[in-house]
Amino acid sequence: MTTPDDFSTPAMTSWHMRILLGVGGSDDSLQALERTVERANETGDDLTVAVLDEGSAERSVEDIEADVRDALDSGGIDAEIRHVEGDAGSRLVDIAESEGFDRIALSGGTTSPMGKIQLGSTAEFVLLNSHVSVTLVR
């Protein structure tokens, strides 16, 4: 597991990483999106946003895509947005590996009422199965 700081170590700025960011319907996903957009602005990384259908009751995939567009616009980032259907974790790993991404980025989880960090099943699957480096954004 790596920390978000790995995004922008000086050595990395000489070449641009291709980052695949998975965004689902929860608030923590949108926070991760904002932070990743900030980072991409600093580093010039090539960002692709995958809108995940995790069956969120709060936000439809259309809502998520609208939020993603807003964040990209306000961050001044030109990124591809694509919809990922089916199992979010396995599709993310598959896309990253088959299309030559350098890194998968995901939200680092929600917190319980107590404040405990909880990882969702998408993050868990990606962490355990991805051969591409994974960043959990907190």
Added chain:
Amino acid sequence: MSRDKRFPDVTSGPFESPPRRFEDREGREIEIRAHDGSQEEYDALASMYDAFDPADRAQGIPPGDERRIREWLDNVFCETCLNVVAWDGETAAGHATLVPDDDAYELAIFVLQAYQEAGIGTHLMEALLGYGAESGIEKVWLTVERWNQPAVGLYKKIGFEISDSESFEMEMAIRLADGRDEGG
């Protein structure tokens, strides 16, 4: 958090509510009391968590730096939260807390390293659950890393049952009172 949680059908307890006083396995006189809301107790707990070994963190709590510790303490000292503290004189040795979550409560317990394996955890858990039952709480859940067998053993001994083992961390639950009309 809103996903349905499973709780045992059978009620556990009764547990004796605080205060309670006992000698721990190291011969220290320990007293467990409900948190009185005072600044002194708050500061003593903040000191305890400041001295906490990061190796004993669970899912990010307690946090590492003082500002975040105080933010987290403010969260677990909410109006409807319940807190008990194990005292060795003026020193906070352990803390257990119940934080509301819909119609149930989430529990967490921390014992300072120097006071671990002395029987304090069991007393803290029982005192907190006694306090909870007295306050009308019916259902309590917690999460624990699946490799933390000493903790899992303690929770089972007290009456917690595994309610979800499909995530990274294991979820366990206990019923303190039967909220239904018919006894179960």
